[in-house]
Amino acid sequence: MNTSRWRMTVLVAGHAVDDLYQGAVPAVVPFLVAERSYSYLAAAGITVAATLLSSVVQPLFGVLTDRRPLPWLVPAGMTVAGAGIGLCGLGDSYLLTWLAIALSGLGVAAYHPEAARLARRVARDGHVGMSWFAVGGNAGFALGPVLVTPVLALGGLGASPLLMIPALMGGVVTLVAMRGVRGADAVEARVGQDDWRQFGRLTVVVIARSMVTFGLSTFLALWxxxxxxxxxxxxxxxVLLFGIGALGTLLGGVLAGRWGRIRVVRVSYALAVPSVAGIAIAPGPAVYLFVALAALTLYAPFSLHTTLGQDYLPNRLGTASGMTLGLAVSVGGLAAPVVGALASATTLQWALLSLLVLPVVAWVAARGLAEPARCAF
Incomplete structure (x- = not known):
């Protein structure tokens, strides 16, 4: 295996480990509700903890990596993300739990901008290569509940320190793999004009998508x-939402090569509307069918957001990555308390139905997107 392929494999696997801890948050919530009797609003506050600090600092990490490559942030961010989740079950204090989850969010924020830059470089600007990198993150989301559920079901919240193990192992492997990476190896000179208008419209799309996916992931298990x-x-x-979502992300990269990124983005969000509605309305086990459909339609555009953002801002790849993978995504998590408050005031079904407006917003905003003037693909 050549060096580039080895590094790409490590980046994909590392993205899975890092985002495992994002997927762990919604999986931990039902155990916090059951063991500590948290309300819907308190449960939503846990999601805010994972996203609030991350939403503020992730673009700053992006700006930093535009000025100077910082490959050590990749293993360090992953390790901190795991440490926060590992500490969240210790003690009965809501504040300490909230701070532990926030620490995990900080680690996620440190990881993504530099990892996305390195992945774009190693993938040599390929749709499918970047899709694999994004699939790693989606797979990690899917593995979050797979890891958390048996550990906490058997050992209770006190067993949460065991959840640190993948981050510690992944951090060591990533540190070794990235040891030879220097500035010239990590950063490729780009040319072309930065299109902030199109990037702003894309940010609206990403935020709307993030809000609906965070709303679903926070309350889907309870529903x-x-x-x-x-x-x-x-x-x-x-597991179905995140697992099928990983397949949807890879499918999005393949379809983009045939139809173009913009068309895939628009069609995906149009089909997401009935899929999300079905989750709230479908009776009994039929809900799983609509969970799978929602996963396909909401995750197919995921990697395309990042490559579009990087092409709209070709001179600021770290900033573009920090925004599309960071701020815009994390801000979506801040909507979770609104959904939780609505669920407490009405019913959880009506709260989930309220999410329908978000893929509509994403579709409307995507109608104004155009392929970047300078497209690397």
């Missing part, structure tokens, strides 16, 4: 547990 019976049924729905 399916009510509809299909039990915490295990809810965890299965999360």
């Amino acid at each position: 399916v547990a009510q509809r299909a019976g039990g915490l295990i049924a809810g965890s299965v729905a999360l």
Whole structure:
């Protein structure tokens, strides 16, 4: 295996480990609700903890990596993300739990901009290569509930330190693999005008998509547990959402090579509207079908957001990555308390139905997108 392929493999696997801890947050929520009797609003606050600090600092990490390559942030961010999740179950204090989850969000923020820059470089500007990198993150989301559910089901919240193990192992492997990376190897000179107008429109698309996916991931397990019976049924729905989402991300890269990125983005969000509606309306186990459809339609554009953002801002790859993978995504998590408050005031079903407006917003905003003037593909 040549050096580039080895590094890409490590980046894909590392992205899976890092985003495992993002996927762990919604999986931890039902156990916090069951063991500590948290309300819907308090549960949503846990999601805010994972996204608030990340949403503020991730673009700053992007700006930093535009000025100077910082490959050490990749293993360091991954390790901190795992440490935060590992500490979240210790003690009964809501504040300490919130701070531990926030620490995990900080680690995620440090990881993504530099990792996305390196992946774009190693993938040599290929749709499918970047899709694989994004698939790594989606797979990590899917593995979050797979890891969290048996550990906490058997050992309770006190067993949460065991969840640090993948981050510690992944951090060591990534550190070794990235040891030879220098500035010239990590940063490729780009030319062309930065199109901030198109990038701003893309940011609206990404935020709307993020809000609906965070809303679903935060409350899907609780909703399916009510509809299909039990915490295990809810965890299965999360695994399906993130697992099918990983396949959807790879499919999006393949389809973009045939149809173009913009068309894939527009069609995906149009089809997401009935898919999300079905989750809130479908009876019993039929909800799983709509979870799968929503996963395909909401995740197919995921890697395309990043490559479009990087092509709209060809001279600021770190900033573009920090925004599309960071700020815009994390800000979506801040909508979770609104959904939680609506669920407390009405029902969880009506709260999920309220999410329908978001793929509509994404579709409308995407209609104004155009392929970048300078496109690397």
